[in-house]
Amino acid sequence: MNQASPPTPFSPARIRETVQEILSAGSLPPIVQAGHPVLRQQAAAFDGQLTATELDQLIDLMRRVMHEAPGVGLAAPQLGIPLQVAVLEDKFDVDPEAAAVRNRTPLEFLAVLNPQYRAVGTHAAAFFEGCLSLNGLQAVVVRPERVRLKFDEPQGLPAEREFTGWQARIVQHETDHLQGTMYVDRAELRSLSGNAEYAAYWAEPGIGKARAALGFLPGFPDLPKH
Numbered sequence: 346m347n348q349a350s351p352p353t354p355f356s357p358a359r360i361r362e363t364v365q366e367i368l369s370a371g372s373l374p375p376i377v378q379a380g381h382p383v384l385r386q387q388a389a390a391f392d393g394q395l396t397a398t399e400l401d402q403l404i405d406l407m408r409r410v411m412h413e414a415p416g417v418g419l420a421a422p423q424l425g426i427p428l429q430v431a432v433l434e435d436k437f438d439v440d441p442e443a444a445a446v447r448n449r450t451p452l453e454f455l456a457v458l459n460p461q462y463r464a465v466g467t468h469a470a471a472f473f474e475g476c477l478s479l480n481g482l483q484a485v486v487v488r489p490e491r492v493r494l495k496f497d498e499p500q501g502l503p504a505e506r507e508f509t510g511w512q513a514r515i516v517q518h519e520t521d522h523l524q525g526t527m528y529v530d531r532a533e534l535r536s537l538s539g540n541a542e543y544a545a546y547w548a549e550p551g552i553g554k555a556r557a558a559l560g561f562l563p564g565f566p567d568l569p570k571h
């Protein structure tokens with residue numbers, strides 16, 4: 346099993362300075378890649394390290410970086426900020442068959458602080474996923490199909506909400522980032538594929554072809570019929 350991620354060594358003041366530097370840069374910050382230590386640390390819970398205005402500006406910046414990438418989620422550590430803030434949004438036009446197989450429905454923009462999830466029920470789903478901090482790669486990850494997320498809203502109120510299907514996958518992926526976990530930690534490593542190879546061989550709504558040919562998840566019970 347993997348080691349637990351160490352907590353960020355950043356003080357509240359250093360976290361705020363890091364955010365202020367990024368906000369004042371005048372351009373979109375780069376997304377840090379695997380190997381950067383911040384991606385392997387537990388981010389600090391948000392507890393007022395930023396002013397309300399700074400937090401709003403950070404969330405707006407994260408939204409723009411997510412759109413520019415483009416992606417369906419972004420966690421603050423991916424900008425080098427060890428703080429438990431994530432943004433999620435999925436409004437992509439998806440092929441109807443893929444949307445049905447993956448249970449992928451549009452997710453309105455959502456910003457969450459200090460999120461924690463737990464599985465609801467025992468149903469699991471297995472699909473390829475990628476990460477903006479692991480450019481050019483995809484791998485299959487088995488995840489709970491439904492989760493309940495506890496989080497704080499940017500205005501500070503505690504909230505709880507359930508997510509299913511692809512939305513639940515996004516929620517888990519981004520929440521994991523805030524604990525120093527990346528999707529490859531949970532992935533079926535024999536499925537690991539470069540984007541070009543994925544497009545050439547395994548681009549289908551489900552994972553059936555890749556599973557048989559690459560040799561992973563031999564006993565998984567809940568695969569879509571594709």
Ligand code: ZN
Pocket residue numbers: 475476477478518522
């Ligand atoms: Zn990611």
